[in-house]
Amino acid sequence: MKGNKTSLRICALFIIIGFFPFTYANPYNPHVSPTKGPFVEGWYSRILDLESNHSFGILFGQVMSRDKDPFFGRYALNNVVSLFHSRGDDSSMEVFRGSPSSDDVKVTSQGKLVTTEPDFKSSASFEWEAKSCGFFQVDEQETRFNFTNIDGVSFIGILGAPNPWGPYGEGPEGWTDEYPLHWYVYSLGSELINYNWVNEQTGEMLRGREGVVFQQKVWGNTFPLAWVWAQGFHWASRSSFALSLGVLGTAGFSKPIHLIGYRSSAITLNFRPSNSRLRKNINECSGVVSATVTSHTHQLEFEINAPPSSFQAGLLRLNENDFSPVCVETYIASAFFHVYKRTQQRYELIESREFHLAALELGGLYVCQE
Numbered sequence: 001m002k003g004n005k006t007s008l009r010i011c012a013l014f015i016i017i018g019f020f021p022f023t024y025a026n027p028y029n030p031h032v033s034p035t036k037g038p039f040v041e042g043w044y045s046r047i048l049d050l051e052s053n054h055s056f057g058i059l060f061g062q063v064m065s066r067d068k069d070p071f072f073g074r075y076a077l078n079n080v081v082s083l084f085h086s087r088g089d090d091s092s093m094e095v096f097r098g099s100p101s102s103d104d105v106k107v108t109s110q111g112k113l114v115t116t117e118p119d120f121k122s123s124a125s126f127e128w129e130a131k132s133c134g135f136f137q138v139d140e141q142e143t144r145f146n147f148t149n150i151d152g153v154s155f156i157g158i159l160g161a162p163n164p165w166g167p168y169g170e171g172p173e174g175w176t177d178e179y180p181l182h183w184y185v186y187s188l189g190s191e192l193i194n195y196n197w198v199n200e201q202t203g204e205m206l207r208g209r210e211g212v213v214f215q216q217k218v219w220g221n222t223f224p225l226a227w228v229w230a231q232g233f234h235w236a237s238r239s240s241f242a243l244s245l246g247v248l249g250t251a252g253f254s255k256p257i258h259l260i261g262y263r264s265s266a267i268t269l270n271f272r273p274s275n276s277r278l279r280k281n282i283n284e285c286s287g288v289v290s291a292t293v294t295s296h297t298h299q300l301e302f303e304i305n306a307p308p309s310s311f312q313a314g315l316l317r318l319n320e321n322d323f324s325p326v327c328v329e330t331y332i333a334s335a336f337f338h339v340y341k342r343t344q345q346r347y348e349l350i351e352s353r354e355f356h357l358a359a360l361e362l363g364g365l366y367v368c369q370e
Contacts, residue, residue, distance in 0.1 A: 027169060028138065028186040028217050029109045029118035029126050037064035037075040040181075041219040043128070043136065045143070045159070046331075046359060047192055049208040050235055053357055055331040056155065056197065057084030058145060060128060060136060062105070077102045081133055083150050084312075085197070086331035088357055093312035093331060096151035100130035120169030124162070124186065142193070143215070149200075157195030159213045162187035165261070166270075172242075172259040174272060179257070180248065181220035187213065188263065189233060189240055214242070224248050224257075226365035228282060228289050230304050232335050232358030239264040239353050241302075241337060245280055245291065247365070260293055262300060266351055267339060269298055285368035287311065287330075289360070299340040299347045306333035306360050308368070328367055333360035 031041055042061025049055070058081075065076040079102060085094040107114055109126040129135040134147035143159040165171050165185040172183055192211030198204070212233050227246030234240065243260040258278045260271040271278075271293045280291035287310075290303040311328040335355040340347035362368075 027118040027120065027171075027184050028124040028215075029122065030107050030114050030128070031219055032114055032117055034064065038066040038221050039064040039219070040221070040223075041217070043215075043217050045145075045213060045215045046231065047157070047159075047195060047211055047213050048233060048357060049192070049195075049211045051208060051210050052206070053088030054206065054208070055084075055086040055088065055357060055359075056195070057082070057331075058136070058147070058155065059084070060130075062102075079105050079130065081130060081147060081150055083147065083153055083155050084329075084331070085153075088332060090307060090310055090332070092310055093329065095312055096153045098130075098133045098147075098150040100132045104131040104133075105129070106131075143190070152199060152201040154198045154200070155195065158193035159187075159215070160191035160193055162215065163189045172261060172270070172272070174270075174274070176274070179220070180222040181218060181224070183244070183259070184217045184219075185242070186215040186217060188242075189213070189235075189238075190215065214240075222248075224364060225254060227361075227363045228366060229361040229363070230289070230333065230335065230359060232333070232355035234353055234355050237264060237353065239355075241335065241355065241358075243302075245278065245282075245289075246363075258291075258293060260300065262337060262339065264339075264351060264353065267298075269300060269339070271295060271300065282362075282366055284362050284366050285370050287333075287360070289362075294347075297342050299342070301338040301340070302336060304333050304335040304358065304360050306330045311362070326367060327361055327363040329359065329361040331357060331359050333358040 040063045042059060044059045047056040060081040063078045068075055079100050081098040083096045106129045123140040124138045127135055127137045133150055136145045141161050146156045148154040165188060171185050173179060190213040192213055194209045197206040212235055214231055224246040227244055229244045231242035232240060241262050245258045248255045248257050257273060262269040276293050276295040278291060278293045282289050287308045288305040292301045310330040310332050313328050335358045337353045338349060339351040341350045
């Protein structure tokens, strides 16, 4: 697998899909910084330009270390801004990274410093700003961002109003609070208003006004031992998917988990351990993931694959005290889904869908070692 520059990738453990209008209440707003580590909070957006087939990613956030600095006697804070670019062909993803100092970073909600935890009622309204490299600003109707000089790249854009995962702030986890890492889907498919991408090192300039956007947030104090994360759009049919399969825990204890969502004009499906069972097959060195997830009412079969050479290596995730390279990702995966509905005696096929230019990420123990 190819690797160019290292970059933060706070890798998600869950799933989503769809274009379904709901109340915009959510925990997308920033959390209060805890008094001790470890703690990670990060936001991620993926933009697919429907005219050029180029994909772009934005990821920014902060990690508070597990251990205190022995000299200063406080928990270290590490901030990262990463930009991703895929041309929609077999070339590997480009990654650009900035590391603003904590003195440069300011996070506000509703125009004020963050003093209360996000809830399931308030609309998203916050700004993440780093004086050295730009800002990401969210309100109920749109998202604006302006990042400059991230490894020589500037990226500016406006994203439309969100299409939430569910009502009243519901996300892929449902209403449970049992996981050490949380994943919240802010939007399953916002409209792209416009963007402007400039690579000052190569002179490349890219612009777009027709596209679709996926947005999410993760926060918590640990990452899975192994995970698969994937996400894709089929804009013509207004279908989408996102999912994660993984293993939570430590070296002495582990627990498999799956959070899977599928949306189309005909059906909305959410799968999690509390309502379904999963059988999976992961061939990380071939870039192929297949699984069957079954509930009392429906069954979902899928296969997601990408050329091994298209995976970008060296992406970063949280460890105990900072970030470490332990993920690989591509934006040119193909995904094939088959939806079955249970009848009196068997599951009957009701829908099949093929997704192209999907995102696929393998992390931890699911990274090929060959």
